[in-house]
Amino acid sequence: VCRRSRLVSAGQSIINEGQVPSDVHLVLEGLACRYKLMPNGERSIVGFLIPGDFCDLHVAILGRMDHGIAAIADSRIVEIPYETIADLTDNHPRINRALWWATLVDEATLRAWLANSGHRQANRQMAHLFCELLARMKAVGLEVDGSFRLPITQDDLGDALGISTVHVNRILKALRGKGLIIFDGKSLTVPDMDRLEAYAGFDVSYLHLHDCKKAPLLKFAT
């Protein structure tokens, strides 16, 4: 099924705001982000895409992308013709359900980010983001001993949390100082997940991993 795969290098755009894609895009390797450009030119990252995540699954219903998607790290993207998706959703109820499950989890994640963004200090937000990424990476088997690849700049983290690069730096320093994380811009290690979760006030349940429908999807795509 993996008919066309495209390599996108870090920083490159995958889908632009306003576009009307005819293919559905799926991240196979690497790391990407959803973002919106603000009137003042800033970039607001509203979600991260890791291997197994769809970029624009149901854009056909809304017609046009209301946000863009770009690669954070070098990534491999699969392009699946929309007809293929339509055929799957029409004729395979299980898969249809799995795809909508993924969309609804995206929505739940947005709610968690929003609650975080408004009501918590930046250091807790950062910790919360790391907890989420670790949980998701683990769910797709890309985590080993509390550690996973995370080639991301402090600039990107700032755009995701809505804080300045300078402050990102200070927070990372503090989290490192507390021994909560080990991070060098390439990969992230969490020595003690329980401690980080407690610090972040993290509650996995919004990721709905207990009934995760993604594993079969990844197998299916490869």
Add this chain to the structure above:
Amino acid sequence: VCRRSRLVSAGQSIINEGQVPSDVHLVLEGLACRYKLMPNGERSIVGFLIPGDFCDLHVAILGRMDHGIAAIADSRIVEIPYETIADLTDNHPRINRALWWATLVDEATLRAWLANSGHRQANRQMAHLFCELLARMKAVGLEVDGSFRLPITQDDLGDALGISTVHVNRILKALRGKGLIIFDGKSLTVPDMDRLEAYAGFDVSYLHLHDCKKAPLLKFAT
């Protein structure tokens, strides 16, 4: 179709976090909010529900609510058995599409809120929220001459924007002072929508009103 309608007075809960509703809830009159309770006990409002909005349309796929829903003003809620919804989505492709359209617009709205929350000052956020509510109220015919009912406390606004009540008050004072809004806690009037939109940096497109599928839904429910 409007078999069971329930009156919920301001402040009362409609659905609790963790619940597994067997009925789908639709707001017919009034105003409600989605919220998450933070570890520290604060309430984070992650969305407003106006007449025509569904509370828990596709909760069946995720299984349990990862957030709660409460009435902000006295509201009338319709409870539709899940089987009815399932029947509609299975046998009426148009309606199925409309329901998913509503879900995807919710998601787009969350992205807009998130981008707002992190990357803009509170006064612009507040203006942006008012722009959105006005646009949505207009879309369901509840707006007259730039004015609509908005019986909401400054506390609620604070929980939605993630700022203190004190600061909400100061911002409202400033917006009133600039002549951008007229607001008395009961209803909101926007004398000059263009000016407010410019101030807020508001771009309606994320609401996808051009292909709004909601009007027929409201008729259908009544």
Add this chain to the structure above:
DNA sequence: CGCTGTATTGACCTCCTTCAAATGCGGTGG
């Protein structure tokens, strides 16, 4: 070896919070 992009650190300033007190207002009972 110089260039460019990222990380790090300091000093100062702004937005927003917290604490505290005052004002207004709808409802209720006398």
Add this chain to the structure above:
DNA sequence: CCACCGCATTTGAAGGAGGTCAATACAGCG
């Protein structure tokens, strides 16, 4: 009708989280 109560609004003053500006260090790379 008025006194009283609870709740939301309003306003002041002081403190903290994070932003902005700016300088320095550092690493990859042609």
